Amino acid sequence: xxxxxxxxxxxxxxxxxxxxxxxxxxxxxxxxxxxxxxxxxxxxxxxxxxxxxxxxxxxxxxxxxxxxxxxxxxxxxxxxxxxxxxxxxx
Numbered sequence: 001x002x003x004x005x006x007x008x009x010x011x012x013x014x015x016x017x018x019x020x021x022x023x024x025x026x027x028x029x030x031x032x033x034x035x036x037x038x039x040x041x042x043x044x045x046x047x048x049x050x051x052x053x054x055x056x057x058x059x060x061x062x063x064x065x066x067x068x069x070x071x072x073x074x075x076x077x078x079x080x081x082x083x084x085x086x087x088x089x090x
Contacts, residue, residue, distance in 0.1 A: 005073065007059050023048075023056045030076060032056070050086045053077060057088045 005025035013019050018037040023030060032048040035041065045052070057077045063069045081088055 005069070007056060007063075009055060009059060011055075021052050021055070023052070025073065025076075030056075030080065048080070050081065050084050053081045053084070054086065054088050057081060 006022060007024075008020065008022045010018060010020045013036070019034055020037075021032060021034045022042070023032045025031075030048075032045045032052055033042040034045065034052070035043060057074065060069060060074045060077055064071055064074050078088060
């Protein structure tokens with residue numbers, strides 16, 4: 001049985017709507033889901049938005065720096081970003 005590792009954040013979309021994103025690592029795999037404030041249910045993303053992956057990487061890196069999680073979590077998300085042709089570098 002895998003352990004749950006969940007991270008949540010909120011942001012405002014370009015249309016001015018509030019959007020909440022939840023990233024969960026379960027059984028060694030990351031799953032992302034999101035919903036707008038007016039949505040009743042969560043949308044699961046088989047292919048997460050690149051912007052969400054970059055934000056997840058930022059959150060994980062900050063927690064890693066505070067020694068709250070393992071580097072393997074950051075590296076796994078970096079690989080997902082690279083596979084999409086993206087970059088987390090500023």
